[in-house]
Amino acid sequence: MTAGVDLDNVCADFGTFRAVDRVNVNIQPGEFFSFLGPSGCGKTTILRMISGFTNPSEGVIRIGGKDMKNTRPNQRPTALIFQNLALFPLMPVWENIAFGLEVRGVDKNTRRAKAEELLRLVDLPDAADKRVSQLSGGQKQRVAIARALAVEPDVMLLDEPLSALDLKLRQHMRAELRAIQKRTQVTFIYITHDQGEALAMSDRVGVMSQGKLQQVATPREIYDAPANGFVASFVGENNIFSGEVAGAEGAFATFRTASGTFQARLGPNTTGAKTRLFLRPEHVTLQAGPGALNSIPVEVTDVAFEGNFISIQSRDSSGQMLVAEARNDGAATVPKPGEKLHMVFDPAHALILAGDTAAKDPDA
Amino acid sequence: MKDLLNRYGPVLTSIFILLTAFWLLALVILPNIYLFENSFRPYLPIAEVGGPNDTYSFDNYLKFFESPIHIRVFIWTILYSSIVTVICFIIAYPLAYYLAKVADLKLVPTLFLLLFIPLWVSEILRSFAWFIILSLKGPLNFGLIGLGIIEDPIRWMTGFRSVMIGLVYTYVLFMLFPVYNAVQSLDTNQIEASEDLGAPWWRTHWRVILPHCKPGIASGSVTVFMLSAGSILVPTLLASTNSRWFTEIIQQWMFESQDWNTGSAYAFLLLIICTVFVSLVMRIFKVKLSDIAK
Incomplete structure (x- = not known):
């Protein structure tokens, strides 16, 4: 039964x-x-x-x-x-x-x-x-x-x-x-x-x-597809940008932040609400030259080798700390601290969400 | 020992140890040895003490076994002390469970205070209070008649019932506290788990809570039983002519007959037989001495 x-x-x-x-x-x-x-x-x-x-x-x-x-x-x-x-x-x-x-x-x-x-x-x-x-x-x-x-x-x-x-x-x-x-x-x-x-x-x-x-x-x-900022930040890791929607076009919108202006997907219930931009570390890539869209110049501060992936900490010109994760496929080149790179991401993977973020539970 | 020395220095440490040793030796061990030794000697006029008739024997102990009345009183004492113990448990267990698991946490200190206050009054006064309450024209009969529950006053102070009422009242807290501690130490999840698995309340008590409390119940029972069997005050005040307690016989030997030798023998008999009885009961209920010490 x-x-x-x-x-x-x-x-x-x-x-x-x-x-x-x-x-x-x-x-x-x-x-x-x-x-x-x-x-x-x-x-x-x-x-x-x-x-x-x-x-x-x-x-x-x-x-x-x-x-x-x-x-x-x-x-x-x-x-x-x-x-x-x-x-x-x-x-x-x-x-x-x-x-x-x-x-x-x-x-x-x-x-x-x-x-x-x-x-x-x-x-x-x-x-x-x-x-x-x-x-x-x-x-x-x-x-x-x-x-x-x-x-x-x-x-x-x-x-x-x-x-x-x-x-x-x-x-x-x-x-x-x-x-x-x-x-x-x-x-x-x-x-x-x-x-x-x-x-x-x-x-x-x-x-x-x-x-x-x-x-x-x-x-x-x-x-x-988290419904709001709490869900996005409680489940999984994120790079979170504070800012505001500068103009929406269908499912996508322009989002203005201290780190730059980005194209991103618009989440539910975002009209009129306080919003943030959420970006998963595994959805960003670090490359030598700037990208055409959604590109942030950063300086690598720390690299952590986690086994199956490599976690790269970096800082942009506004002082925001950013995390990128690269899969360890055995051939990936690992950047060194101090190296200047560009962080690039697809608008489809950046989410604009309303609501507060979760204070991370230390046990989680 | 070393900790004690480090903390208090040699002078204070010696004082502590000497005081403890004095208490144990002079106030506990020596008097008992004195009585024990005396219990094997005959009761003689002072002039003959130490003389040729002053020899060790079991005569004083045998006196007990040769007296059917004394044996009967002894059996009554054990029997009614056991009943008192059971009644104390029946009263204390629900109360302990309520205090440990049901009552509002904020209320518990107040409830304990209310339970404690009667203990601040001396045992004599409390027994006298019961003497008054239970007397033929006392408040209990007055109240019961007033409420229409009975028509004629009840003679409470006959047989052992007034003694039992007095003993239960005097010693029930000695049952309550160990049982309370035992219930309190039980993880509430265990109670809920039992209920969640479908157990009705009585089965949860029988299979989960009571087994957990067994050491506490045993420790409370031993205390109440030994105190009841050894009580002199309550039976003296509340017993009637047809209910005698074994301690009263010891008292008679010692103070009325002035025969300390036989009195001592009786006192040791009470101690020994009660200890044997308690050990037997503990064995039946599969309680170990080390469980109680917890």
Whole structure:
């Protein structure tokens, strides 16, 4: 079984503080949906409202079309994986997994069999009788997933479950979660501040800031066509220019900045708003001579070799710091600090967007 | 030791250690050794002390086993102390859970203060207060009759019920605090995880919260049980002719019969048998001594 989740104008207030502000989203049955945002943006509150531990102060939450207003967490067809996993330390692994079945009055032999089956699914076939404290971080993770799957939820809710793991394991668990989701067809709602996780795993991503849903789209659209300055700056790296639109022509506009006047693509809701120009580091090229269009003379200040790409820091005549990324194809010539070059970019890759930028979360 | 020396210098350090040693030795160990030694000697006129009749034996201990009344009183004491312990737990557990997990954080210090204030009044006064409350024409009967719950006044102070009321009132906080600490140390996510997996509230308590609190409950229970079994004040004030506490018998031996030797033997019997009883109960509930020390 799998079910969609509809959030209809959902708000959450804590005293005078509005943690979640009019969130509207329809999450499809079987979808892998992520809420992405900096800490304190309200994404965990949304998860707690879907699981039933917090009541929305306004709005309606429907799971499988049914209003969840008076349904207690233990009656909802959801299973929550906590950030700290919240495994029961006093029960052996198999009892942890079978707890949801025990509660439902399933007899012991069936419970044990089901727990072992789920342990095989999460690739921990010999862990049934171990204590939780004997498991490694990644193994605990799997047990938590198995425990949640055991109750055969229609919707699985995950609250940054990978944040405690080291990088390699995190990447491995990402793929694993994705595979489990595909196999079980359960709707996954995933909360994270890690854009890499959200982009790599999700069918759709909802980017949140200050309680508001900023954009809901596929990972590709979020990255390539962000709806506003917050989304653009929170997801991925950018060169950001302050300035103003000097004249628009269809989808494109002339944008005047301290670094020069550029041709760029006009984003949504930009008329009359305060706008900025966003330019991804991988969409600029550094060349010896000036380009015909969108060309900035710069001086290279620093070069960082990142392995698969080379990150080049430079400064233009207005003092603005700019970043360019070149793919390391083994043949690229690496500029040296002090070198004077020209930064050139295609108008199609420069976006004019409205709204504030994100103060970067140091964890992200 | 070295830290202590570095911090306070040799003079203060020696004073601390000597004071602690004095307290342990002179006020705890020596009196106990004195009583222990005496418990094996017969009760003799002063002139015969140290004489040929003053020999070690188990006679004082055997007196207990030869007296069915004393054995019965002892069993009552253990039984009713156990009941007091259970009642204390039944009262303290919901309260501890409320204070640790439900109550508004801002309210908790006030609630604790309210719980503490009765402790500032001496045990004697509190027991006397209950004596007044429970007396035949006391406020409790007056109130119950006034509310129309009962027609005739109830004789509260008969049997063990007034003793139990007094003991529960006196020692319930010794149960509350360890249990509160235990509940408080439980990650709230565990409670929510249990509920999220479909558990009704009682099963969450039974499978998640209570097992976690076991060491706290054990430590509170041992304290309440030992204090109740060893209490002299409450039974003296609140017991009636048909309810006697074992400590009263020890007191009779020591102060009415002036027989400190038998009194000592009885006191050690109380200590030893209670310790054995507590160890047995701990074994049944699979609690280790090291769990309690946490």
